[in-house]
Amino acid sequence: MAIDLSFNDTQTMLRDSAREFFGAKLPLTKLRERTTKGDFSEAIWREMADLGWLGMGLPEACGGFACSLSDFYAFYLEMGRQLVDVPHLESVVVAGGLIAAAGRDADHATLAAIAAGDTVVAPALFEENGGHCADDVHLTIDGGRLRGRKMYVRFAGQASHLLVAARDGGRLALFLVEATQPGVTITSLPNIARTPLYRVDVDLLVGELARIGGGRDITAEFNEVIARAAILLAAEVAGAGERILEFTVNYAKERSQFGVPIGKYQAIQYLCTDIALHYRHTSLFALHAASREGEEDFLLRASLAKAEACRAAGAMTFASHEVHAGIGFMEDYDLQLFTRRAKLWENLYGDRRAHLEMIARLA
Template structure:
């Protein structure tokens, strides 16, 4: 079985993988995906609450804020296992990215409230921020002791389920990180179906008024946001690696069942060659994620960023390629909605688009590598 290979002297890695597998048995991923689509919803709130009770949502928050105080190594293991199980909760955005932004914010009652709610799962914090940080900034103005926001943010996950949104804004010559209550006057949601049928939303801000207490951080926030996005990218890469691994296993198992000319197609050499190619892609994806985790631990920021860009690009390509070719191996059955392999491919498309498509990340890699 292709998967990330990490040192596990204390048994934590195995424990985390087992906990996600047990969770998925009670809530089969493909079944949940179909129920979310049928309900025209954006996520399963009950599933999110169970994940909070398992301690996964606050995994990367510091203990001082009520979190587990663990790192991206443990988060990547959970994300990989979620990908394998097709648990389509917004872990990378509403947990990893939100945790990093909250942890890096200034100490305040609002910061403590958001952290407590994230850990408990009592409210969902959606992030309206993309890898294009400048384009993510809303226009802010201060008047009458309040902040007013104007602008638009696209492709926001879990917008309808959210109680709060984290947004960036530009006020004069400084950046602001703000929490916006869902249902605020001047905030409008426009929905559209995603690739997998779940709802994604656009947020439109028109003179949306916020109290000053909603400012979480201000000043030059580029470094904070870039590091938070890198962690979210790595979590996405791990999830995509899990999708790639499971899609390969599903395809391999099916070729042993599908019979042509009186034999399982797995006995045909051309099929064996294709399966070897897919296995290699899945293994390389997992190795790229492990490399990025190790580079992060070494403290070299440039090397770590390069490794994260490479891991997200590699895992995105692997999950998409394996999903597409697995459908071919399934034959006509693979194109039906009842066949789970198609759901894995759609999830790979969704995650591959978050925080930069593979081709865009490769261009960023080359540009950063060549920079002095």
């Protein structure tokens, strides 16, 4: 069937079961209780492993199952809708994806442990300016030492391992490092999104580290995996957008001023349609990008999706605040949770400016 934007059975099932599970286990009300660890807990992680979700896209031999990026998209819509804050993107999609793409057979044990939920890997890839591609990795091995700083490492404080990216003689290399080993210092970064975010300082001898994939350059694989992550963040923004639209429209129907529901005023109607447009455009770009996995224009499509998502995340929460006014500014109200998370989405794996530059380069 040519041109069809509807989900297949797998995608519908993934979306529905994620909505049910996260809705029951991690409702938004619980989000206010979370402070330093996000939603991560042994119990949740174990349940997600039992549901098979930690093996998404990983090799079958390692306990994983084949999962197209469109399948992931359906799942991440719900993660965004529910503002789920667990290291799925980090450990399964990015670390798992990088190890699967760049690793050798010897690395399969790590993948099996990720899929089983026994190992949680936090990718420590980028530095003070953030990043979205291999060019943004600057930390360089010097005199056999891996020494320097990685920034904005999500879930480093909860992870058992870190996957550190560095330049080795100009080539990109990945090292799997135990989070608790001497020479690794993890410092919390209190942040607007209240997500577990960390600064990671390393001072390690390369000879003693597990290098993923031997000595070959893995730039292409690296960029593909980060592009996948960027698309899935866009899917989260789309899922969140759907929810922001719902509660904003409901508020505009229920709230009365000057004797009529404020949603009758065109000023309010414009704000609501802004949210609708941003949400639909983000989902359209992200869904399209997901369908281009493995195609020549994949990186360009990923940048189009993430650039749109970055703009949408800010614009949708802004418009919703304009509709809600005072009540939306209150900590008790759900909107602030989305506004906070929006800033993470806008910055993780490339901000709007970085992706627009990629578009200018690739288009």
